[in-house]
Amino acid sequence: AQSVTQLGSHVSVSEGALVLLRCNYSSSVPPYLFWYVQYPNQGLQLLLKYTTGATLVKGINGFEAEFKKSETSFHLTKPSAHMSDAAEYFCAVSDRRASDYKLSFGAGTTVTVRA
């Protein structure tokens, strides 16, 4: 079974500072990797995904993530935080060997942005 670990359930950053959210997966075969964002009382919205090819993936709202096979990681970054980035962020994986495309989610990281 796919497993995802997000280090840090809460992250607080100053406006304009770097945002770094950590995600590690446990799988012998690198899975498909996703980052989703959730604003309060809403559904999830895809930020970016990695399936194959270039390991640095750019997403919406200035976010990007880098797949590092040697570290089994897919950390999410944004160079400069904005107040609107305050939300909960989920890393998710999907087994590329499976045909059901099920997602396994990490526990989530809540980001607060200080003015």
Place this chain on the structure above:
Amino acid sequence: DGGITQSPKYLFRKEGQNVTLSCEQNLNHDAMYWYRQDPGQGLRLIYYSQIVNDFQKGDIAEGYSVSREKKESFPLTVTSAQKNPTAFYLCASSPIDVAKNIQYFGAGTRLSVL
């Protein structure tokens, strides 16, 4: 506009009662999913379906049931056997295509027990 509609937004369940959460999509997606979200636990898969009239249990299917009679609809019933139903429920859909493998989510239904 294409999307996923979940209703109701808030739902209250009495002891021993079954309740049904609605999920409708007009994205023409083959696959649909139900997740349960509890604070600090991320999303856990309840049921999923890749084709009409077929569905599979997820990680926490006990106390829940689903049907998939139409491509557009995937209702979830929380039965009285689910002893701790209070949670935020999210429905999602996706194409069955590796290149387009993205799940799109509805706005959720928050279920509470009276």
